Amino acid sequence: MSVPSASLRIGIAGLxxxxxxxxxxxxxxxxxxxxxxxxxIEVTGVSARSRTKxxxxxxxxxxxxxxxxxxAASPTIDAFVELIGGAEGPARKAVETALxxxxxVVTANKALLxxxxxxxxxxxxxxxxxxxxxxxxxxxIPVIKTVREALIGNEIRRVYGILNxxxxxxxxxxxxxxxxxxxxxxxAQELGYAEADPTFDIGGMDAAHKLAVLTSLAFGTRxxxxxxxxxxxxxxxxxxxxxxxxxxxxxxxxxxxxxxxxAIEARVSPVLVPKDSAVGExxxxxxxxxxxxxxxxxxxxxxxxxxxxxxxxxxxxxxxxVARGDCxxxxxxxxxxLRPHKKATLGAHRGAYYVRLLVHDRPGAMASIAGRMAEHxxxxxxxxxxxxxxxxxxxxxxxxxxNTMQLVLITHDTVEASIRRALKLIxxxxxxxxRAQMIRIETL
Amino acid sequence: MSVPSASLRIGIAGLxxxxxxxxxxxxxxxxxxxxxxxxxIEVTGVSARSRTKxxxxxxxxxxxxxxxxxxAASPTIDAFVELIGGAEGPARKAVETALxxxxxVVTANKALLxxxxxxxxxxxxxxxxxxxxxxxxxxxIPVIKTVREALIGNEIRRVYGILNxxxxxxxxxxxxxxxxxxxxxxxAQELGYAEADPTFDIGGMDAAHKLAVLTSLAFGTRxxxxxxxxxxxxxxxxxxxxxxxxxxxxxxxxxxxxxxxxAIEARVSPVLVPKDSAVGExxxxxxxxxxxxxxxxxxxxxxxxxxxxxxxxxxxxxxxxVARGDCxxxxxxxxxxLRPHKKATLGAHRGAYYVRLLVHDRPGAMASIAGRMAEHxxxxxxxxxxxxxxxxxxxxxxxxxxNTMQLVLITHDTVEASIRRALKLIxxxxxxxxRAQMIRIETL
Numbered sequence: 106m107s108v109p110s111a112s113l114r115i116g117i118a119g120l121x122x123x124x125x126x127x128x129x130x131x132x133x134x135x136x137x138x139x140x141x142x143x144x145x146i147e148v149t150g151v152s153a154r155s156r157t158k159x160x161x162x163x164x165x166x167x168x169x170x171x172x173x174x175x176x177a178a179s180p181t182i183d184a185f186v187e188l189i190g191g192a193e194g195p196a197r198k199a200v201e202t203a204l205x206x207x208x209x210v211v212t213a214n215k216a217l218l219x220x221x222x223x224x225x226x227x228x229x230x231x232x233x234x235x236x237x238x239x240x241x242x243x244x245x246i247p248v249i250k251t252v253r254e255a256l257i258g259n260e261i262r263r264v265y266g267i268l269n270x271x272x273x274x275x276x277x278x279x280x281x282x283x284x285x286x287x288x289x290x291x292x293a294q295e296l297g298y299a300e301a302d303p304t305f306d307i308g309g310m311d312a313a314h315k316l317a318v319l320t321s322l323a324f325g326t327r328x329x330x331x332x333x334x335x336x337x338x339x340x341x342x343x344x345x346x347x348x349x350x351x352x353x354x355x356x357x358x359x360x361x362x363x364x365x366x367x368a369i370e371a372r373v374s375p376v377l378v379p380k381d382s383a384v385g386e387x388x389x390x391x392x393x394x395x396x397x398x399x400x401x402x403x404x405x406x407x408x409x410x411x412x413x414x415x416x417x418x419x420x421x422x423x424x425x426x427v428a429r430g431d432c433x434x435x436x437x438x439x440x441x442x443l444r445p446h447k448k449a450t451l452g453a454h455r456g457a458y459y460v461r462l463l464v465h466d467r468p469g470a471m472a473s474i475a476g477r478m479a480e481h482x483x484x485x486x487x488x489x490x491x492x493x494x495x496x497x498x499x500x501x502x503x504x505x506x507x508n509t510m511q512l513v514l515i516t517h518d519t520v521e522a523s524i525r526r527a528l529k530l531i532x533x534x535x536x537x538x539x540r541a542q543m544i545r546i547e548t549l
Numbered sequence: 550m551s552v553p554s555a556s557l558r559i560g561i562a563g564l565x566x567x568x569x570x571x572x573x574x575x576x577x578x579x580x581x582x583x584x585x586x587x588x589x590i591e592v593t594g595v596s597a598r599s600r601t602k603x604x605x606x607x608x609x610x611x612x613x614x615x616x617x618x619x620x621a622a623s624p625t626i627d628a629f630v631e632l633i634g635g636a637e638g639p640a641r642k643a644v645e646t647a648l649x650x651x652x653x654v655v656t657a658n659k660a661l662l663x664x665x666x667x668x669x670x671x672x673x674x675x676x677x678x679x680x681x682x683x684x685x686x687x688x689x690i691p692v693i694k695t696v697r698e699a700l701i702g703n704e705i706r707r708v709y710g711i712l713n714x715x716x717x718x719x720x721x722x723x724x725x726x727x728x729x730x731x732x733x734x735x736x737a738q739e740l741g742y743a744e745a746d747p748t749f750d751i752g753g754m755d756a757a758h759k760l761a762v763l764t765s766l767a768f769g770t771r772x773x774x775x776x777x778x779x780x781x782x783x784x785x786x787x788x789x790x791x792x793x794x795x796x797x798x799x800x801x802x803x804x805x806x807x808x809x810x811x812a813i814e815a816r817v818s819p820v821l822v823p824k825d826s827a828v829g830e831x832x833x834x835x836x837x838x839x840x841x842x843x844x845x846x847x848x849x850x851x852x853x854x855x856x857x858x859x860x861x862x863x864x865x866x867x868x869x870x871v872a873r874g875d876c877x878x879x880x881x882x883x884x885x886x887l888r889p890h891k892k893a894t895l896g897a898h899r900g901a902y903y904v905r906l907l908v909h910d911r912p913g914a915m916a917s918i919a920g921r922m923a924e925h926x927x928x929x930x931x932x933x934x935x936x937x938x939x940x941x942x943x944x945x946x947x948x949x950x951x952n953t954m955q956l957v958l959i960t961h962d963t964v965e966a967s968i969r970r971a972l973k974l975i976x977x978x979x980x981x982x983x984r985a986q987m988i989r990i991e992t993l
Contacts, residue, residue: 258865421702
């Protein structure tokens with residue numbers, strides 16, 4: 106097994122906290138990697154927005170490029186490490202340039218892969234170079250390597266997990282400290298866990314990008330971000346957290362991808378999971394992913410889903426893999442053989458549901474609601490009715506809160522289209538204040 | 550990145566449940582692996598004890614070898630898969646023969662690696678072939694790949710985990726159903742989780758073999774099974790499980806390897822862990838490993854630690870890696886550069902301890918025990934004294950049980966040599982019945 110003895114020359118674009126950590130790690134491990142690989146890994150070029158910004162890492166002897174695309178095309182590098190971010194703009198341009206120039210690419214860019222993964226994989230395969238992206242999903246957790254390599258003998262049935270630390274932090278705060286959504290979000294922003302514009306995280310899009318990548322790897326389908334159903338946590342209230350808790354559940358933003366009758370159901374949404382389940386117990390910014398394979402059974406990975414050093418750990422793993430030599434294709438099977446992502450209709454989803462309604466305290470309301478459920482063959486496993494607390498009020502319902510009772514229903518397994526129709530009619534019947542809250546209960 | 554286009558020809562020695570599952574998987578995935586790798590993986594030879602035994606897998610077109618060593622030497626194979634087991638005998642002979650003949654080796658044999666890992670690694674490196682052993686530690690959990698590849702940029706501070714499913718099953722039964730050790734063991738044997746002679750599992754040696762392999766990979770030291778401190782669970786009583794439970798702990802057989810002042814403390818023993826810790830919550834035959842690295846932080850892997858299909862999943866991963874081409878060296882750094890395993894003295898271990906004593910119910914006993922602890926600078930965090938239940942009696946103490954009080958002590962952090970000396974004197978003082986029970990409390 107011969108390894109090329111020449112150095113692997115690396116160009117790094119993006120020298121924020123992750124890029125600086127990657128550079129520092131490569132410098133620190135230079136001799137060790139040389140001993141392990143029989144060749145050196147040398148950073149020969151870097152590119153970032155500010156050349157003068159103070160960094161805790163030396164750039165001595167490394168060529169500076171103002172333009173990442175120029176670095177990507179430079180004959181002075183063999184592999185391009187993209188840590189710029191964003192699905193378009195310089196990140197995309199630079200990665201495409203590097204691949205077209207026959208350079209290996211390592212990236213942490215989930216958006217780029219979610220939108221352009223298929224075309225980039227084709228480019229990489231055409232040039233016979235590596236395209237690796239361990240850091241793009243779940244930070245320091247080696248979930249990509251696990252699905253690509255460790256479980257390659259498995260048919261994956263389902264993969265699911267907590268893929269966004271910001272949302273899990275907010276939900277944990279609401280759970281453990283009784284914080285409101287707004288207060289928990291503000292705290293996450295203060296601690297740097299959430300962006301000034303947090304829409305991308307709390308709306309579920311960040312997790313959806315990651316799930317799109319995982320889905321493709323797990324099921325051998327083309328990356329298809331547009332086929333991922335995406336709901337965020339912005340409508341979760343303390344009342345939901347509390348009601349779920351009383352019933353033995355936690356609310357988590359979960360990405361779930363599973364095979365359903367030859368199609369794929371892939372969705373990001375808040376769900377109820379049992380308190381004592383593996384993902385139910387994961388708190389704060391930690392990520393967790395469970396993979397179910399026909400040979401391995403259930404495999405759970407838990408670790409830091411973000412942060413400079415954990416992310417750098419994954420980038421380094423990819424760089425060393427490039428330096429080793431032969432890599433598997435970006436999405437395991439050749440891009441031309443990836444199957445179309447055949448989306449399962451979410452309306453056909455079977456499962457149990459949590460429903461919370463603020464019911465006008467008038468005679469016949471309960472009978473009307475129960476009737477609508479029965480009409481749609483939705484049977485109920487549990488019903489909890491009580492006078493709502495102040496914390497229960499979602500904005501549209503606030504005014505009405507004083508004359509309402511909170512009704513929490515857990516259904517038996519039913520079809521999503523049925524429960525949705527029943528709830529729509531219940532809303533139209535005028536027996537409830539505001540909208541019905543419906544959350545899937547995940548079978549783990 | 551060119552991949553050899555010729556088939557990879559595999560010889561499998563050992564066709565028990567694991568070997569049959571590996572063969573079935575390779576047959577099932579033949580076309581998929583061809584597409585992924587650009588070359589075929591073909592099983593060209595097999596060897597097992599009985600040629601006529603009924604197996605759920607076809608051996609058509611595969612050459613049969615009565616002698617695994619002959620298979621290992623055969624020019625008809627490129628890679629040898631050893632699933633025979635045992636540190637010596639045919640397994641060792643066959644693996645050495647295969648390596649000497651320049652063939653790649655994939656093995657699930659932890660004992661072989663624990664005793665001969667260093668010399669086998671040297672042989673593999675001399676011949677420039679792969680020696681891979683994912684299935685040797687924690688069954689289907691890809692812990693070896695994770696340490697070798699995913700965390701290659703990390704300095705590992707500590708690795709610990711539940712590495713023996715049999716012991717965890719027994720401890721879980723004692724915990725959840727109040728079973729005695731003997732009853733739980735008998736049940737594990739009935740279910741096929743424990744061998745007819747269970748000494749190897751319950752005495753901790755199985756876990757010690759795995760920890761020896763993990764320690765070498767994590768710390769870059771020579772495999773040194775003789776330096777692994779090993780205690781089993783045979784002395785754990787229901788009284789310990791119950792007392793630990795009351796104090797918020799679970800008792801687990803843990804393998805722990807950590808750096809202590811430039812040396813390595815590596816030990817397998819029952820320990821107390823917090824109930825709500827990740828490993829505290831792992832029940833039954835499941836395995837769990839936590840790895841602490843300077844970049845990644847804490848990474849937890851949980852999954853099936855044994856069983857035919859999970860083990861086959863890991864073997865297949867190794868075979869595909871061999872088929873890919875360049876592999877890292879068996880213990881990451883070249884065998885000649887592995888450092889000696891410098892053993893930390895366990896007497897210098899600092900931590901808290903759980904102590905259970907059956908104290909003769911006579912005036913002055915408590916004062917004497919407390920005095921001995923104080924003499925050795927052992928301070929106590931908690932003391933629980935009560936009349937023992939029937940379940941508390943360890944065999945030597947049974948006779949005395951009626952006149953004794955059970956005393957459970959939790960110490961503050963102290964040095965192991967001190968608590969050991971104190972307990973030895975307490976035993977000699979004659980104030981307690983039988984021996985003192987001492988269990989480390991693990992800081993997680």
